[in-house]
Amino acid sequence: MIRIVILLLALASGGAASWLALGMGDEPSVEVAEVEEAPAQEVLVAAAELKRGAAIEENHLRWQPWEGDIPPVFISRSSRADATIELKGSLALSDFVAGEPIREDKLAQRGTGYLSSLLPPGKRAIAVRVTAESTAGGFILPNDHVDVVHTAVRPDAAGDAGKVVSRAILSNIRVLAVDQTVSQAADGTSVIGKTATLEVNPEQIAAVAAAEASGTVSLALRAISDNYEASVVEAEGTRRGVVRFFNGGRMSMVEVPSRSDGS
Template sequence: MKNSRAVFMLLIATAAGLAAVVFGSRWMVSQTTSTNAHVVVASSDINLGQRVTPDLLKVVDWPSTSVPPGSFSDPQKLDGRVLKESALRGEPVLASKLSPVGTLGGLSAVINEGKRAITVRVNDVIGVAGFALPGNYVDIIVNTQKDPNATRDQHISKIVLEKILVLAVAQEVGRDETRPKVVDAVTLEVTPDQAETIDLARSIGTLSLVLRNQVDPQATTTAGATRNTLLNTPVVIAAASEPEAPRVIRRVAAHAPSNCVRVITGSEKGQECF
């Protein structure tokens, strides 16, 4: 009798334990479900300018308390949109990284509103040995003459534009690589006024790119480098010559002759004075 009672109590304790486990697990699942949200992320790396398709996306659970602003929960809403910034695998696709609806893609999708893209021909020196990569900022130097008609050498190197964004090198717009790429052309993002400046500068001289820190907003004002400043040659200024003193011209009045003799030679008459 005592053994049966102990067995009965053991069965009741086991059943109660199992019930507690079941209810606890259900409560944890319900709590996890209620605190998670669905966020669309990239299933693989997506380059800027690339058109998004559903096979490049996937939906993952994300803590509802830290959902990124501008994220999406339905991948169908992103079908056909174009990225203006690269997205890495597992990174949420945000509205701030998308071009406006209707953008066709390519380099034109990367250009910001009000800006233009202009291509500059470079070599391994002008292109900063290939380190001017998409996403970097450069300054532009022009080497030209102050006055082409001058007889003496007046070459000058001057920074004409600062903090210009590199959109692409050659035909690549990817911004995730850090390896240098020696190419023959660099595409820059500029304003219309800056595009005119670059076009004029490359027609009157030689352009060079100067790589700058991406987070350095400091603008500089330089006078430009000339031959005299390069060689530290003092500029000799010719002293102005003193004006000559005016010459005083004295006028001497002519005196009338005092002694005159009348001379008659044949039929001719004359007069000599002394």
């Protein structure tokens, strides 16, 4: 009797195992769908450091992958694939570090008042005639800072040509451009021009114009460490006067500082 029960249990277990095997074989296989990666977004960035006033070339720009949403002020490759060509010749209105996204509101197109875009609020641009000799041998470049020196011939008592007098009328003035060049060459070479455009305050315009009308103007290059000093106009009260004195019947003249009140 016990043997019959064991045999029946064995048959039942085998049948159950067969049924389970058949049932599992009939279940449909589940396919795992491959997740497609979204295409990488790219924005236009500076390929290297760009200084304010630099003329943009194609090799100054490159496309860089961008994670997340792209701000509207940035330039994406999907919307403007030819931006590197379109922006060639633009002028940088501010400094860019390498890898910084390019913003079109920080660029100015040539022929659209780009020089006026370089002027800070309240500043003016005035051009002066220069030579290689009057611009530190031609080594004064756009964005350098200079002192403006006025040289004139003062007549003597008889009205004839007298002594040559030079004095600095402005200090720490930024050079905006030399001729039509508004940025330093990539190799740092000098720019020999006939005019230099200076960034001045409104009250300094008259001093520069009067200096050109009454003599010659030279530019003295300043050290970079001195560029943070305030620019000044020599006060009227510090102009020099001439004292005449006689010695043994001969008249001599000595130039001395004098105040505007005549003392």
